[in-house]
Amino acid sequence: MPYDYEPFEYAPPPGLKAKEPQHKVVIVGAGPVGLAMAIELSNHGVSSVVLDDNNVVSVGSRAICWSKRSLEIFDRLGIGEQALAKGVTWKVGRTFHRDHEVFNFDLLPEKGHRMPAFVNLQQYYVEQYLVERAQEIDLVDLRFLNKVTAVEQTDDAVHLRIETPDGEYGLAADYLIACDGARSPVRGMMGLEFEGELFEEHFLIADIEMQGNFASERWFWFEPEFHAGQSALLHKQPDNIYRIDLQLGWDTDPDEEKKPEKVIPRIEKVVGHSDFRLDWVSVYTFQCRRLRDFVHGRIIFAGDSAHVVSPFGARGGNSGLQDVDNLGWKLAAVLQGRAPAGLLDSYNRERTHGADENLRNSSRTTRFMTPADGIERIFRDQVLRLAGKVPFARGWVNSGRLSVPCIYPSAAPDNIRMPKATRPGAVALDAPHGNGWLLQNLGGAPRLLAINCAAPDLGLDVLEVEETPFLRERYLGDAAQAFYLIRPDQVVAARWIEPDAQAVRAAIDAMWEGRA
Amino acid sequence: MSLIETDNLPDHDDFYAELLATHRGLNEAQSHALNARLILILANHIGDRAVLSRALELARETV
Incomplete structure (x- = not known):
């Protein structure tokens, strides 16, 4: 079944009639990153206005592979169950070179995690679930067909001009978060440009609907006979939609390659028959580049507006959600006076680090x-x-x-007897906990996790647990007991075997100040 | 000690990138020469005749 692109309702914004009071946060762009940002801020008690120049979800599958970390973030946003239930998980991957299979692999799920390594799910479903969730939340003010035409920053506010079907109006906010995609108009209005290695390639991306029992596997071809000299990828998505990515080379004409008379014969060669329906075609041009800085005073960039990568390795949508994860609690803490504005510098430091790792990985894949x-x-x-x-x-x-999430550089207290995977700077690993899961119990507040010991009372929420085999493997290592300080984004801030109240207090201060 | 044929190099993507970077800017003859030197350096480091013979055999079989 083709997806039903139902338009979202537009309502004339109050600012058309009378000046609106200054908002806390304006988010530009209601894609997965902007919507997730608004819901995450609401989880921390912060209201926001989300502006989008469009009124439907994105057309075509686009970002399709959502990683374990993204699913964990979705869970906190309230759409984890839906994404998991609808998404398709493949386990078998086959790699071909020319006309023969070189090898295949079977990804066995890792035990003791609530979420699988990833699911395939079209971006339009993710956006639909996030919009439905956002519409339930009073702290999120979602405004479709609201196009930002000008942005200006003063010492204490960001001022925007916005066009709607009913005319123009102005808004002011303490902070603006630009989640407006790879061609970010906000970035353009500010005259900012991407920097770094220019690495360009064209991919033809097509969704086809195909009945029958085509395996739920990932097939990747190097130099296939049906598409000489290039690479090709076939992936299954929900609703019998298959995604095909064909590398075209940089010297091809995107408009020419998108024509059905060119696309359909190519796909027939990939799948070996013509019993399919073409659902969506796009030519994707990518660069591996980023903004030098993601924070510009009161204007903050997240997702593709801040960094763009090649599509292989699922680092676009997933890295955008990690930006959201990192920024949400920090911006909330600054707005609520719990932390100095300098905490936002740590968003810039940590997420440019994450972007560099993604750029490095996707450049290497492209080069291969x-x-x-x-x-x-x-x-x-x-x-x-x-x-x-x-x-x-x-x-x-x-x-x-x-x-997979990057590990942020950290000089926080650590002990080498404890497992490397959960060292400071790493995202806490999930594990079974009672009838539920550890990450769900950590939630989105700063926590002290005490394993086999009692936690000192330092005014933070405490989770005291007895060891289990999974906790031993993931958190204790050789240690008899362990004590972790975990940030609201579930990143390990510091850890000890013997907690010393003074050292823990210092680590809590460092966390709120955003020190590495 | 026999030749290790399973994954044994942590972060091999990083090594692969460094290997290609080492070749950058060389012409074909220079790249051949670099590869030759590299093999000799690694052979000396490995220092195990049986392992090296098996490696040579495997490389040759794959031609």
């Missing part, structure tokens, strides 16, 4: 898929050759590295 002639191509082809024969080389085949 499109090696330069000469030695690069020789190495690439020989990795593929060895992969058919020697197990180690399979891991070297790079058709996209699944997005």
Whole structure:
């Protein structure tokens, strides 16, 4: 069934009649990042106005692969169950070179996590769920067909001009968060440009509806016979929609390649028959670049407006949600006077670090898929050759590295007897907890997690637990007991074996001040 | 000690990127020469005749 693109309701905003009081936060863009941002801020008690120049969800599947961390974030936003129930999980991946299968792998789910490693789910479903959730929340004021035409910043506010079907009006807010995508109009209005390695490539992206029992697997081709010299990817999504990504090369004409008479024969070659319906086609041009700074006074960039990567490795939507995760509690703390405005510098520091890791990974994948002639191509082809024969080389085949949260650099208290995976700067790992899950119990407030010990009373919420095999593996290591300070975004802030009230207090201060 | 044929190099993506970067700007003959030197350096480091023979055999079989 094709997705039903139902328009969202537009209502004339109050600002058309009378000047609105200054808002706390204005979010520009009601894509997954902007919507998630508004809901996350409401989780921390902060109201926001979300402006979007459109009134439907995004057309076409776009971001489809949502990582474990994104699913955990969705859970906190209230759409985790829906995303999990609707999403498709593939386990088997097959890699082909020219006309033969080089190897396949079966991703066994990791035990003791509520969420799988990822699900495939079209971006329009994610947006629909987030809009429905946002509309239930009083703190979120969602305004469709509200197009920002001008942005100006003063010492104590951001002023916007907005166009609607009923005319123009102005808004002011303490902060503006630009979640308006790769071509960010806000970025343009501020005269800011992306920096970094310019790395350009064209991909044809198509959704097709296909009945029948085509396997729920990921198929990746290097230099397939049906698409000489390039790469191709086939993925299953819900509703019998399959996503096909075909690399076109930089010197192709996007408008020409999008024509059905060019697209359909190509897809017939991929799937081996013509029994499908073309649902959506787009040519995706990407660069691997980012803004030097994500925070510009009272204007903050998150998601694609701040950084753009290649589509392989699922680092666009997922990294945008991690921006949301990082920024929500910090901006709330600044607005509510719990933290100095300097805390926002740590958003800039941590998320530019995360963006660099994503850029590095996606550039490497792109380079593996499109090696330069000469030695690069020789190495690439020989990795593929060895992969058919020697197990180690399979891991070297790079058709996209699944997005996992980066580990923020941190000099906070640590103890090397404890597991590396949960060191300060890392996102806390999930584990079964009673009848539920650890991350759900950590929630979105700062927490002291005490395992096999009692926590000192320092005015923070405490979670005291007895060890389990999963907690031993993920949190204790060799230690008899452990004591973790966990930030509202569930990142480990500091940890000890023997908690010392004074050291913990200092770490709590460092957390609110955003010190690394 | 026998030749390790399963994954043994942490962060091999990083190594692969460094390997390509080391070749950048070289012509074909220079790249061949670099690869030759690299093999000799690594062979000396490995220092195990049986392992090296198996590695040579495996590389040759894959031709």
